[in-house]
Amino acid sequence: MSDLYNSMTELVRTHNDSNDFMFSVDYRESSNLITAIHGGGIEAGTSELAQYTAEITNSNYFSFKGLKSSDNTELHVTSTHYDNPLLLTLNSQMNHTVSIHGYGDSEKNTYIGGSDKQLVTLISQYLTTAGFKNTIAPSNLGGVDIDNVTNKNKRGAGVQLELSTAQRKALFNNNDFSRANRESRINWSDDLRNYANAIAKALSYVN
Template identity: 45%
Template sequence: MDKFKSMTELKELTKEGKDWEIECENRSSIVTILALHGGGIEPATTELAYTIAHCGDYNYFSFKGMRSKGNNELHVTSTHYDDQIALDLVRGSQRTVAIHGCEGNKSVAYIGGSDDRLIELITESLEDIGISVREAPHHISGTQENNIVNMTQTQGGVQLELTAQLRKELFKNRKSSRKNRENKDNWDDLMYDFADAMKKAIERA
């Protein structure tokens, strides 16, 4: 159960620059990459979303938890995600991919959402680089109409849920604390291979 019912409530009761910050790059692309629970909330999602967006010259949005502890309190579920900056980017896009993190000590990417064509292409592209991709279980399926990822011009998006183990593998030392995440020299080749695979899939769509 989330502590805050919406992003509006979260922003009213927390402090920007202390508890959280937003990174956003509007590149006037028809594709947007999201890390809705970035920073310390779901570690490594910001870094991966940033890398994918940079690789493909896509729009980028990340809401980053900045606390030394208790970042999980800053989690607002995707069906209650009323951040206007993120909404504007998604509504102006034909395709959107949201990068999330879930629990799991096996290296798996769970894929969901309502953009069936892109789901198929991303699955194929990630499997080509050796990533285990599985259909997302119901509770993280990302198929709801009111999930922000599906509020595109085509009424569909893709939600990727990466296990904790897979996210650790994006870093050379397999550690995803803030210091280790923000040091780009610690980013593993997998970070860039993942981004390149995503770009290939999106371009084919």
Template identity: 30%
Template structure:
């Protein structure tokens, strides 16, 4: 009865602050991998890591039966041969949600090492809801916007999350934001893609949608993003050597916001906006 009361109270608080519950499911899970390791059978989950020596790592933290469809998307992206990939997959016949480890608590050593040695990171997680929608967030706002534009230009419904959203992926503690310093000076962070259950189910059952969706993300990461990086590097270089001792980079953030305020409608427009 007490647990039920706490759950109801939590829902009420979330709605008061405008966060809502439609974008995610309530899952308590574990607070560390060590805790999960000590409590679960080794046969209940598997870890699949592929370090290809690439500069980008794509993660499925809740793969397999935990959040169906996330593994399938990361595996599809792995097929392009351009990314390191990591999958933590639930293998239980039922109740794979018990294996849930929040992104802000995800400290499994192999994943931590891969992210730490990557220039860019993307995490694919699940969201609740039967409608087909993608929620995108993370600290790397330019890359997030680039992926969003590639997806919406293919007809997908994509919502950019704000800081107040529970799955916005903007916290420093989120593993996706713990990648290498950008240009050796700025913590640019990563991108978190949260996909609704409705869309994840379609990715699993419809190979053409999976190929189209993964292809859009691949194009953003492998074709458009490399065109933007040199322009962002120029911004960090123009800020001076003292920036190495100031990871917050307020001026850099302001310039990123200025680029985003131009409200590009296509990936090509966003690329052009970063040149100015």
């Protein structure tokens, strides 16, 4: 299904209710950036994983969160059309960027893509060691396009992680990634912490 909006600029300018979304940003003295550009209810669970990963790695954090009661997917803007100036400016100063996304599947898996091949390999290794199934992303989720916002950092290379629905649900107690459950930290599961720790180990190797 094609996006409703052709760019983030168009979304912010023309969407009829600004209460339907928010930007969440944490600035830290870091050359790393963790993002969830389809966060909140768009690809549920990605904001929370990105936030926790950024905290434990002392990385910068950016998330665009869908806050609608339903139909948050209409706020999805594909990564190659993601022209948000705040994110572009922040990412242009970064050496390493990890972008956390979600795709639909009832089996636990992560597709790993992006142009930062060293970090892709390291994250894959550490996720595997931690017990998380992961595979190389198919071309449509590959994250290697030069126009993909993930790759618009200093090195022109980032990492894109696509977590299946089942894997994202497992990040929360009782596999419940409803807004009320995921926004309370008490409901963040060991899977969320272990997944973030795997990314943290990979980042520590390249920094």
